[in-house]
Amino acid sequence: MKMLLEDIKNGNFKNVYLLTGEEVYLRSQYRKKLRDALLDPADTMNGAVFEGKGISVGEVIDLAETMPFFAERRVIEIRDSGFLKSACPELADYVMEVPESTCIIFNEAEVDKRGRLYKAIKKVGRVVEFQRQDEKTLMRWVLGILKREGKKITEGTLYVFLGRTGADMEHIEKELEKLLCYTMGREEITDLDVEAVCIDRVENRIFEMIQAITEQKQKKALDLYADLVATKESPLKILALITKQFHRLLLLKSLSGQIFDRSELAKKVGVPPFALGKYQNINKRFTLEQLRRAVEDCVETEERVKTGQMQDQISVELLIVKYSTMQTKQRV
Secondary structure, three states, X not given: OHXXXXXXXXXXXXXXXXXXXXXXXHHHHHHHHHHHHHOOOOOOOOEEEEEOOOOOHHHHHHHHOOOOOOOOOEEEEEEOOOOOOOOOHHHHHHHHHOOOOEEEEEEOOOOOOOOXXXXXXXXXOEEEEOOOOOHHHHHHHHHHHHHHOOOEEOHHHHHHHXXXXXXXXXXXHHHHHHHHHHOOOOOEEOHHHHHHHXXXXXXXXXXXXXXXXXXXXXXXXXXXXXXXXXXXOOHHHHHHHHHHHHHHHHHHHHOOOOOOOHHHHHHHHOOOHHHHHHHHHHHOOOOHHHXXXXXXXXXXXXXXXXXXXXXXXXXXXXXXXXHHHXXXXXXX
């Protein structure tokens, strides 16, 4: 991102850019910054957008070869085309010779870094990868927004908020907007405000269910499951998320004893840094073998459901019952 901002600041642009990475919000924000720096936002003659699969490579190249109309450059955006995942030798060759009067911006969620097109862009252009932001960055960003709006929030409440939203900045922004509307006329944002308006993602409910299971709170775990089913969540989807959570716990347990800082460990496990403490607390209740068995049970259950040996809703209930009555390790 730093190099991209330098290009924008200095006006020294590459002819080809690739914006990629899982943080969609940042990709969108920086795409707009780049496009507005390259071309007057009001200029509709020299800007073009190609989106989705099935884009004609020949049409893109023909347009790129067309001189801009009373402007310094022509800007072509290509979004979610799949060109960076599939072989596209024609474009891979062409990006090496894009005319100075044209800038092509690829905005792609998925890329193959081994592909010719990716390597060509990296050689002659600029590849910018937008990763999920770490805990401190997200907290600073949220606090900056709240400060501009004249709001105050404690560190504890901020953790509650991020625990509900996860690390996706686009989702965080939407939930913040709801929170600001809900607390209009008040300066302080409380835990109760967050709980009242911020969506508790399905994955968070699954985690809460596993927490109830490890604490031997079978009724709570089954009630949480019933609530998810009542909201039309597929039992197979719920099972997949339970498997995912147990797999994260297994990975965390297998990494115990190794030296990582908090952010690095969270990244390896696949959770936001602010959620790592919750996983570590639950992890203390399981042995490595119990977590291996849990993952195996989940996989075997899914197989039985898909082969018609078990009914999907009951299969998950049986898993919950089994692990909420199993003797786990005592908290240390």
